[in-house]
Amino acid sequence: MLSRVAASFYWLSRYIERSDGMLRMLKINYASSQDTIQEFTWAPVIRIFAGSGDEETERLENDSRAVLKHMVTGKENPNSIINIITLSRENARGVQEHIPKDLWQCLNEYYHTVKDPKIEKSLQREDPIGVLDVLIKQVMLYYGTAEITMERGEGRSFMNIGKYLERAIQSVDILDIKFGSVSDNPDLLTDTSYWKHLLQSIGGYELYLKTYREGFEAGNILEQVVLNNDFPRSVIYSVNNIQRYFDRLKNNSNMDDFRELSFQIGRLQSKIKYSSVKSIEQDGLHQYLTQIRKDLYGIGNALNEHYFANS
Amino acid sequence: MQESGYFDKYSPISGVWDEMYGADANVRDHYRKVIEYISGESADDLNKKEELAKRLFMSQGITFTVYNSGEGIEKIFPFDIIPRIITADEWTFVERGIKQRLTALNLFLKDVYHNQFIIKDGIVPIDIIYSCPHFLREMYQLQVPYDIYVHISGIDIIRDYDGTFYVLEDNLRTPSGVSYMLENREITKRLFPDLLPQCGVRSVTEYPTILYKNLLALSPRQIPNPTIVLLSPGIYNSAYFEHTTLARLMGVELVEGRDLVVNNHKVFMKTTTGLQQVDVIYRRVDDEYLDPLVFNPSSMLGVAGIMGAYRKGNVAIVNAIGTGVADDKAVYVYVPDMIRYYLNEEPILKNVPTHQLGNADERAHVFENINKMVIKKTNGSGGYGMLMGHAASEQEIEEYKIEVMKDPRNFIGQPTISLSSAPCYMQGELQPRRIDLRPYALYGPDGIEIVPGGLTRVALKEGSLVVNSSQGGGSKDTWVLA
Numbered sequence: 069m070l071s072r073v074a075a076s077f078y079w080l081s082r083y084i085e086r087s088d089g090m091l092r093m094l095k096i097n098y099a100s101s102q103d104t105i106q107e108f109t110w111a112p113v114i115r116i117f118a119g120s121g122d123e124e125t126e127r128l129e130n131d132s133r134a135v136l137k138h139m140v141t142g143k144e145n146p147n148s149i150i151n152i153i154t155l156s157r158e159n160a161r162g163v164q165e166h167i168p169k170d171l172w173q174c175l176n177e178y179y180h181t182v183k184d185p186k187i188e189k190s191l192q193r194e195d196p197i198g199v200l201d202v203l204i205k206q207v208m209l210y211y212g213t214a215e216i217t218m219e220r221g222e223g224r225s226f227m228n229i230g231k232y233l234e235r236a237i238q239s240v241d242i243l244d245i246k247f248g249s250v251s252d253n254p255d256l257l258t259d260t261s262y263w264k265h266l267l268q269s270i271g272g273y274e275l276y277l278k279t280y281r282e283g284f285e286a287g288n289i290l291e292q293v294v295l296n297n298d299f300p301r302s303v304i305y306s307v308n309n310i311q312r313y314f315d316r317l318k319n320n321s322n323m324d325d326f327r328e329l330s331f332q333i334g335r336l337q338s339k340i341k342y343s344s345v346k347s348i349e350q351d352g353l354h355q356y357l358t359q360i361r362k363d364l365y366g367i368g369n370a371l372n373e374h375y376f377a378n379s
Numbered sequence: 380m381q382e383s384g385y386f387d388k389y390s391p392i393s394g395v396w397d398e399m400y401g402a403d404a405n406v407r408d409h410y411r412k413v414i415e416y417i418s419g420e421s422a423d424d425l426n427k428k429e430e431l432a433k434r435l436f437m438s439q440g441i442t443f444t445v446y447n448s449g450e451g452i453e454k455i456f457p458f459d460i461i462p463r464i465i466t467a468d469e470w471t472f473v474e475r476g477i478k479q480r481l482t483a484l485n486l487f488l489k490d491v492y493h494n495q496f497i498i499k500d501g502i503v504p505i506d507i508i509y510s511c512p513h514f515l516r517e518m519y520q521l522q523v524p525y526d527i528y529v530h531i532s533g534i535d536i537i538r539d540y541d542g543t544f545y546v547l548e549d550n551l552r553t554p555s556g557v558s559y560m561l562e563n564r565e566i567t568k569r570l571f572p573d574l575l576p577q578c579g580v581r582s583v584t585e586y587p588t589i590l591y592k593n594l595l596a597l598s599p600r601q602i603p604n605p606t607i608v609l610l611s612p613g614i615y616n617s618a619y620f621e622h623t624t625l626a627r628l629m630g631v632e633l634v635e636g637r638d639l640v641v642n643n644h645k646v647f648m649k650t651t652t653g654l655q656q657v658d659v660i661y662r663r664v665d666d667e668y669l670d671p672l673v674f675n676p677s678s679m680l681g682v683a684g685i686m687g688a689y690r691k692g693n694v695a696i697v698n699a700i701g702t703g704v705a706d707d708k709a710v711y712v713y714v715p716d717m718i719r720y721y722l723n724e725e726p727i728l729k730n731v732p733t734h735q736l737g738n739a740d741e742r743a744h745v746f747e748n749i750n751k752m753v754i755k756k757t758n759g760s761g762g763y764g765m766l767m768g769h770a771a772s773e774q775e776i777e778e779y780k781i782e783v784m785k786d787p788r789n790f791i792g793q794p795t796i797s798l799s800s801a802p803c804y805m806q807g808e809l810q811p812r813r814i815d816l817r818p819y820a821l822y823g824p825d826g827i828e829i830v831p832g833g834l835t836r837v838a839l840k841e842g843s844l845v846v847n848s849s850q851g852g853g854s855k856d857t858w859v860l861a
Contacts, residue, residue, distance in 0.1 A: 069650055069651045069652075070632060070634065070638050070648060070649065070650050070651075071638070071649045071650060071651055072634075072635065072637065072638050072649070074651050158614055161440070161614045161619065161623070162613070162614050164440075164623040164627070164633075165623045165626045165627035165633055169439070172440060173438055173439060173440070176438065176439075176440045177438065180437070222651070317651075320651060320652060321651065321652060322652050322653055375651045376651075377649040
């Protein structure tokens with residue numbers, strides 16, 4: 069497979085996964101902004117997904133409609149849904165003859181849906197949850213179509229590596245910022261709705277209720293989001309999948325390249341596997357997450373160098 | 380036959396050959412079945428078909444992007460739902476004409492890049508050749524496989540008021556539009572169920588198969604599975620959709636310049652497992668951008684060193700480099716003479732009478748009759764930079780003349796040909812619009828093959844004679860009857 073094609077698979081998939089995470093996060097945060105008597109702040113969401121400076125964050129943080137506009141249809145925000153879906157589609161166009169026509173059409177429709185001026189209008193004037201649901205549905209269609217039509221080959225492996233790498237980075241970022249806010253403001257520690265919204269925004273609320281009977285506790289949440297093998301958005305689940313799909317590239321790889329990546333992924337996997345809530349808290353959560361993030365970026369860079377010919 | 384409302388209301392343009400409307404004010408035989416079919420459909424039904432066609436083009440991403448103030452806008456190439464129909468006899472004639480012309484043009488290319496007999500014998504003046512920017516010294520004395528230069532051509536054909544076929548221009552570099560020939564047919568199958576077999580329309584689906592067979596035959600390495608690639612300038616190119624379609628239909632790799640490297644006069648592509656040697660390149664990148672070491676040094680679309688690999692014979696490039704000298708509009712004038720010189724035959728397809736503005740007498744004649752003339756740049760394309768004398772203002776004409784006088788060699792004048800018309804579906808009725816025809820000819824070691832069909836371009840603006848997509852043109856499905 070051409071290096072450029074492999075890179076396009078990887079990036080088109082990373083952008084889709086990012087849009088999925090963002091849309092869910094926006095939806096739950098908007099809902100919770102309607103359900104509070106205090107002034108609701110969007111600052112964590114803006115910091116996780118838009119990488120905005122302090123000034124911009126301050127300008128936007130209390131204005132839900134402005135945040136939605138900035139995050140979904142904002143052309144000047146490089147990480148807005150519209151911009152990342154445009155990039156995803158451009159990557160897909162670059163590999164159009166390698167992906168099933170159905171999948172291309174699906175992505176193309178997602179793009180045209182976001183581009184539709186009606187979306188921006190509805191976000192400003194109507195019920196934003198309805199709009200976000202329409203977009204989330206496009207992502208789900210994409211995942212369903214990919215699952216059914218994508219050839220089980222190299223291309224799909226690169227797509228899935230991108231998807232799970234993106235997801236792992238997201239989960240790490242979300243935890244880091246949400247727990248960071250708690251250490252700034254210890255009152256949040258006992259704020260039930262704070263934790264509930266965090267779990268809902270990553271789709272882990274129901275699993276949490278089934279697993280833990282004693283209400284919301286920071287340690288339990290940490291355990292679920294980092295260490296639970298069965299939670300599809302946990303860091304360990306994502307890293308296991310990176311390893312799983314990378315392994316399938318073995319027969320299509322140059323052995324030296326394969327060994328290098330395999331080593332890095334395996335090292336990260338063990339690091340997480342042999343942690344516990346207790347050991348993480350001893351090390352300091354922020355330090356722990358920072359190290360994992362660094363390793364995840366390292367895997368991305370190594371792919372770039374060894375597989376995408378971008379050294 | 381039951382005459383339809385659509386046909387009754389049709390008023391052809393006087394003094395213009397209409398493909399459907401015969402001299403006796405009746406439907407020509409070959410259009411009869413289609414007219415009968417659409418008579419059974421209400422304007423509502425036809426509007427729905429038109430909508431369906433648009434939706435199919437859009438959802439399949441058969442679009443080109445127009446970049447406006449930094450923002451890409453997706454547009455579809457306008458499509459008219461009524462097919463353009465060509466009879467078996469007309470097709471046989473056109474096919475013979477193109478084969479003859481292409482054979483001569485290909486011999487001409489071999490000649491100008493080797494012994495130049497045609498210049499020495501005084502048939503084509505030497506200054507016309509050497510002043511052509513597409514005549515490339517780099518090709519001199521270079522042996523190309525099977526002596527084929529023009530593997531793929533799209534010769535534009537038009538019809539005058541009496542139905543006579545003329546060649547308007549020879550596109551011998553990287554002609555585009557063939558994907559529309561294929562996609563328009565796919566869409567027509569959906570719009571008019573059962574109609575194609577009833578009318579006996581010949582299939583065009585063989586095109587990618589023939590092209591692939593020809594590419595395969597060119598591989599310099601005699602190995603079971605040579606690597607064939609399609610080199611595209613990338614996703615921002617307006618014909619990118621076509622590049623992906625062809626790559627997909629032939630099952631070859633689509634590459635960009637940055638995917639290729641040259642080492643030791645061999646071309647390789649960068650893959651996840653290392654470098655893989657490339658044998659045949661179907662390039663959709665112009666000569667000028669192909670190799671920054673030899674041609675335009677600022678090109679990011681090409682591959683450094685590819686010309687060296689080509690000269691060594693380690694890679695085949697399709698079309699050959701330097702074919703632009705044969706479709707230069709100043710050289711066009713001499714094509715009938717080439718046919719006589721190389722083949723000892725009379726040309727089957729006529730040239731449009733053409734005046735070279737480099738010649739003072741001819742220039743005076745063209746300027747005197749400028750209202751009946753079209754002036755074009757000799758190496759222009761896409762309908763840019765031409766002057767339609769009958770439609771231009773005094774001021775435009777004066778400005779254009781100044782432009783011509785800067786370098787008269789770069790301009791030609793032709794009498795305005797009135798292009799034939801065909802019915803188009805416009806707001807609930809049929810209206811005549813001007814059309815041309817571009818059949819695609821494939822030249823391989825087994826000879827020249829032309830799939831029965833081509834791209835019919837149509838000037839959708841009322842009264843317009845310019846069919847280029849950049850100037851408000853669209854296309855139609857093109858039927859050749861068995």
